Amino acid sequence: MGNYLFRRFVIFIFLFILVTVLCYFLLRLPGDPYKELELQQPNMKDEIARMREWSGFNDNWFVGYTKWAKKIIFDGDWGKSLYDKQPVWGKIITKIPVTLKIQVSVLILGLLLGIPLGIFSARRHYSVADYAITVFSYIGISVPNFWFGLLLMLLFSVNLGWLPAGWSLRPDYDSLSWIMKILDQARNLVLPVFMGLLGTIASLSRYMRSSMLEVIRQDYVRTARSKGLSETKVIYKHALRNGLIPIVTVMTLVIPSLISGSVVVERIFNINGMGQLLFNSVQSSDIPLAMGTLVMFAFLTLISLILGDVVYALVDPRITYS
Amino acid sequence: MATKNKKKKVTVIDNPNEQEVLSSSEYSYIGMVWSRFKRHKLATIGLVLLVFMALFAILAPVFELITGYPVGHSSLAVKMSPFSTPGVVAKITHPDFGNPEKPMGKVDFWFEITPDNNPEKTGFASVKESTFKNPDYRGFYDFNMKAYGNTNVLLTNDQVVEKPDGSAEIVKGGYSEFFIERARNKRIVVYNQVVTYSPTFESVDSRTIEVQNGYKGPREVDIGEAPMNVFGTDGLGHDVLVRLSYGARMTLMIAFVVVILETLMGIFLGALAGFYGGFIDALIMRILELMMTVPTLPIYMVLSRFMGGGSAIGIIIILAAFGWTGVARMTRGMFLSLRNQEFTEAARAIGASPMRIMFKHLLPNSLAPIIVGITFSIGGVILTESTLSFLGLGVNKILTPTWGGMLDEANKYILDQPWPAVFSGFLIFLTVLAVNFIGDGLRDALDPRLKV
Numbered sequence: 001m002g003n004y005l006f007r008r009f010v011i012f013i014f015l016f017i018l019v020t021v022l023c024y025f026l027l028r029l030p031g032d033p034y035k036e037l038e039l040q041q042p043n044m045k046d047e048i049a050r051m052r053e054w055s056g057f058n059d060n061w062f063v064g065y066t067k068w069a070k071k072i073i074f075d076g077d078w079g080k081s082l083y084d085k086q087p088v089w090g091k092i093i094t095k096i097p098v099t100l101k102i103q104v105s106v107l108i109l110g111l112l113l114g115i116p117l118g119i120f121s122a123r124r125h126y127s128v129a130d131y132a133i134t135v136f137s138y139i140g141i142s143v144p145n146f147w148f149g150l151l152l153m154l155l156f157s158v159n160l161g162w163l164p165a166g167w168s169l170r171p172d173y174d175s176l177s178w179i180m181k182i183l184d185q186a187r188n189l190v191l192p193v194f195m196g197l198l199g200t201i202a203s204l205s206r207y208m209r210s211s212m213l214e215v216i217r218q219d220y221v222r223t224a225r226s227k228g229l230s231e232t233k234v235i236y237k238h239a240l241r242n243g244l245i246p247i248v249t250v251m252t253l254v255i256p257s258l259i260s261g262s263v264v265v266e267r268i269f270n271i272n273g274m275g276q277l278l279f280n281s282v283q284s285s286d287i288p289l290a291m292g293t294l295v296m297f298a299f300l301t302l303i304s305l306i307l308g309d310v311v312y313a314l315v316d317p318r319i320t321y322s
Numbered sequence: 323m324a325t326k327n328k329k330k331k332v333t334v335i336d337n338p339n340e341q342e343v344l345s346s347s348e349y350s351y352i353g354m355v356w357s358r359f360k361r362h363k364l365a366t367i368g369l370v371l372l373v374f375m376a377l378f379a380i381l382a383p384v385f386e387l388i389t390g391y392p393v394g395h396s397s398l399a400v401k402m403s404p405f406s407t408p409g410v411v412a413k414i415t416h417p418d419f420g421n422p423e424k425p426m427g428k429v430d431f432w433f434e435i436t437p438d439n440n441p442e443k444t445g446f447a448s449v450k451e452s453t454f455k456n457p458d459y460r461g462f463y464d465f466n467m468k469a470y471g472n473t474n475v476l477l478t479n480d481q482v483v484e485k486p487d488g489s490a491e492i493v494k495g496g497y498s499e500f501f502i503e504r505a506r507n508k509r510i511v512v513y514n515q516v517v518t519y520s521p522t523f524e525s526v527d528s529r530t531i532e533v534q535n536g537y538k539g540p541r542e543v544d545i546g547e548a549p550m551n552v553f554g555t556d557g558l559g560h561d562v563l564v565r566l567s568y569g570a571r572m573t574l575m576i577a578f579v580v581v582i583l584e585t586l587m588g589i590f591l592g593a594l595a596g597f598y599g600g601f602i603d604a605l606i607m608r609i610l611e612l613m614m615t616v617p618t619l620p621i622y623m624v625l626s627r628f629m630g631g632g633s634a635i636g637i638i639i640i641l642a643a644f645g646w647t648g649v650a651r652m653t654r655g656m657f658l659s660l661r662n663q664e665f666t667e668a669a670r671a672i673g674a675s676p677m678r679i680m681f682k683h684l685l686p687n688s689l690a691p692i693i694v695g696i697t698f699s700i701g702g703v704i705l706t707e708s709t710l711s712f713l714g715l716g717v718n719k720i721l722t723p724t725w726g727g728m729l730d731e732a733n734k735y736i737l738d739q740p741w742p743a744v745f746s747g748f749l750i751f752l753t754v755l756a757v758n759f760i761g762d763g764l765r766d767a768l769d770p771r772l773k774v
Contacts, residue, residue: 026621
């Protein structure tokens with residue numbers, strides 16, 4: 001197994017490099033932004049040339065990529081934003097916490113609610129409750145989440161005025177006690193988390209339901225039942241362990257979707273996090289900054305895939321690694 | 323199955339009556355699937371909803387007739403204010419541009435404005451003390467605007483003071499959004515409150531600088547009033563119903579074309595990988611893993627920027643290029659399990675070519691899960707396309723309405739006028755729900771034991 005994981009790891013590193021190459025290539029596709037400017041402003045040729053030199057647009061994409069990668073690997077230097085000349089790494093580090101807070105809450109709450117819902121639905125197969133949960137999960141995966149977020153904002157912050165419409169900590173936040181600080185953060189987190197939660201719960205419960213149904217059908221569960229074990233024991237001691245295995249695979253798909261989700265959530269609630277940073281930097285061709293955020297996102301995705309592999313290998317002893 | 327089987331959603335094997343249906347030869351396979359599909363309540367609801375959406379899309383010209391608002395027509399265009407300028411060409415003349423020492427913080431920002439491309443009318447507009455947050459000057463800025471010469475640039479809430487020498491000064495700036503492409507600055511269109519960049523400026527109907535907000539809510543419509551805007555008009559003065567209907571066309575068209583393309587690609591690549599195995603399989607699977615690892619939304623963002631102009635074809639290509647992985651994985655899985663079965667051996671023994679084995683023998687046997695997977699992916703494509711349009715990366719929303727684009731537009735006025743946003747989002751939701759219900763029904767009808 002160690003050998004297998006090592007091979008996966010090598011493949012992942014290879015994939016990671018490919019992803020960064022692809023991203024850099026795509027970011028450079030729109031071409032040299034200074035070309036047209038040069039035509040319009042012939043008297044500013046020198047300044048434009050200086051700008052181009054500084055921002056790295058005078059190299060072709062491959063040379064630019066190798067320069068960018070070399071700087072990171074050897075100097076740990078992620079470059080500077082083309083716009084405000086601030087170091088990219090510092091910008092990213094300050095934006096990570098709020099994005100993580102939202103997405104990790106979505107993930108944890110989604111698991112805590114979605115999995116029991118799926119188990120419940122599978123246990124009451126074909127009952128009214130199962131039917132209701134199935135319809136709910138279809139609704140959950142069909143709602144465009146940006147629309148759902150807007151509706152939440154309209155209802156809870158505009159009409160009812162209960163929760164802030166964007167990320168707005170209290171003005172006296174710094175002087176609050178730690179418990180009030182947490183509460184204030186939670187107040188801001190409710191709507192963004194709820195927006196991401198609907199789809200996550202829906203898809204997790206759907207997968208959980210079908211995988212539990214698959215397991216419950218199997219002989220060893222029947223054996224456990226005929227031994228006279230209580231239903232609770234059958235479900236939670238025998239069936240659940242195997243029912244959870246496919247969820248590991250599902251998680252590796254959920255995490256990338258949360259990353260895309262962070263762009264949308266942060267735009268709707270105007271939260272200054274990684275998603276906004278990514279969106280703005282890509283939109284404005286701020287290549288060092290865009291590359292930095294893209295690499296962070298790709299890194300998180302790959303880490304989740306690797307973890308998925310490891311967990312999969314740990315929980316399912318039947319898998320052989322050749 | 324130990325659980326109660328009273329409800330009728332039952333697998334074929336469990337129910338003796340259904341087994342009869344299966345074995346009786348008077349039903350074809352399609353007929354059998356259809357009869358099972360019909361008994362699936364959710365699927366029937368989904369089918370009805372989808373037919374409704376299709377009708378809604380087809381009836382677009384009828385709505386145009388009823389409301390008297392063709393799709394590009396804006397109520398604003400008729401109320402052209404004396405200050406309006408039919409065409410504005412803006413050039414960036416920025417004194418500090420290209421100076422790496424000076425960060426572009428607070429600067430004066432000049433527009434050179436040439437109405438109607440008439441150089442005699444050239445004037446300047448300056449934006450003072452603006453804080454530019456992005457290198458392409460895109461975003462929300464607080465600014466004062468000045469117009470000289472014969473140029474009039476109006477922004478909502480601005481007060482225009484006309485001077486004796488013919489120049490006009492706009493006193494108060496307020497919050498206005500404008501964005502200009504740094505590199506390829508071409509033209510800007512100034513709408514109420516919004517300055518919108520549009521690469522195909524000439525074909526925009528309401529290319530006027532306007533003061534009014536074109537919104538009219540459904541409740542403000544008098545019954546029997548000449549142009550009947552049943553759902554009201556949006557911020558640009560377009561009829562919401564007509565645009566929703568054309569949006570249905572665009573959204574459904576994109577979804578179906580993308581799904582057809584990604585199905586063809588997915589089946590072909592998945593078939594190659596599953597049938598040949600070995601090096602081809604490894605290569606295709608690595609590409610597939612790469613596609614799944616890349617954070618797709620940013621890639622869409624980059625690509626749609628490159629594709630430019632927001633054409634439907636660009637979006638279709640982008641979505642199809644990254645969407646084939648699901649179908650490919652499914653096809654590969656089915657082919658892997660089928661390629662060692664006896665009927666494949668038999669086909670090989672009588673000398674059938676690999677292509678024939680793949681597409682005449684293996685494919686028909688793996689169609690059930692593929693069809694179900696495709697149906698579910700239609701919903702996914704609609705959602706992705708709407709998200710892109712909502713982020714302003716989809717089809718050009720001024721020229722061609724899509725539901726996502728309309729939601730983006732309506733989002734700007736959502737506090738005062740939530741209805742356009744609610745309508746367009748609800749239609750996206752209903753369509754995706756319908757498709758997913760149909761997928762559920764198809765799964766139960768084609769092969770109840772599928773786990774798609």
